[in-house]
Amino acid sequence: MSTVAEALNETRIREALNLPEAGVQALDTVDSTNLRLKEAARAGRVSPPFLLAAERQTAGRGRLGRRFVSPAGGLYMSLLLPWQPGRDPGALTLLSAVAVCQAIEEETGLQPRIKWVNDIFVESRKVCGILAEAGEGWAVAGIGVNLLSPPGGFPPEAGAAGALDVPADKNRLAGRIAARIFSGTARPDPEGVLAAYRERMFLTGKTVRYTEKGAEKTALVLGVSDDGGLLVREDGGEKVLRSGEVTVGSQSVSRME
Ligand code: BTN
Secondary structure, eight states, X not given: OOSSOOOOOHHHHHHHHOXXXXXXXXXXXXXXXXHHHHHHHHTTSOOSSEEEEEEEESSOBOGGGXXXXXXXXXXXXXXXXXXXXXXXXXXXXXXXXXXXXXXXHHHXXXXXXXXXXXXXXXXXXXXXXXXEEEOSSEEEEEEEEEOSOOTXXXXXXXXXXXXXXXXXXXHHHHHHHHHHHHHHHHSOOHHHHHHHHHHTBSSTTXXXXXXXXXXXXXXXXXXXXXXXXXXXXXXXXXXXXXXXXXXXXXXXXXXXX
């Protein structure tokens, strides 16, 4: 194994996924795997469970309409799952974050940490972003893992982006992540997911800043509430932040959508 990322290979992804009924498609270049998979689901061309992966994206999408820089050397994948109409995709974000961490741990021995709510960090670098979106009776979990730093590094617009930069089998990683997410939605274990999420939480014990109704606030992070909000202590009282962006130090970190 080398740190040179191998090409995506549908057969090898299938081997690691081990879910014969799942559709798997690997492409070279797409605008966004989330966009392509949502379009195909709406048109009835694909049905869950389905995994779409690409070597690179020309218009990778992040939270809040931001761009997700997606050069060659990353793993960009979207999963189509059954999802109750109207159900908040927040639970899928938590499940996906845990699945990505566990798969990276198994594959590389690294110890990724979660920055509430959907960023995965190794040390001070964001190595993965997650974008969960719900449709009519289905949801898409979009996952971008930076395996290798691009020559010359990530562009400034990628912010705190970094890469695993250790030997990792891209196809096996894709299959392992998908296997965990598909099984986690077919056989839900919300308490188990929450416990695994809390164990890997990056912000617990840190002081964060956020803006509420135009006022800048400071709060100490106590952890994650049972419904996935950020539990903080502020002005001697406890509260749960469910939306808005929080920052630690000078860095913008997360937003609950
Ligand atoms: C974020 O960090 O704001 C979320 C980034 C999510 C990126 C992944 S890459 C695969 C999928 N396709 C997209 O266009 N976005 C998600």
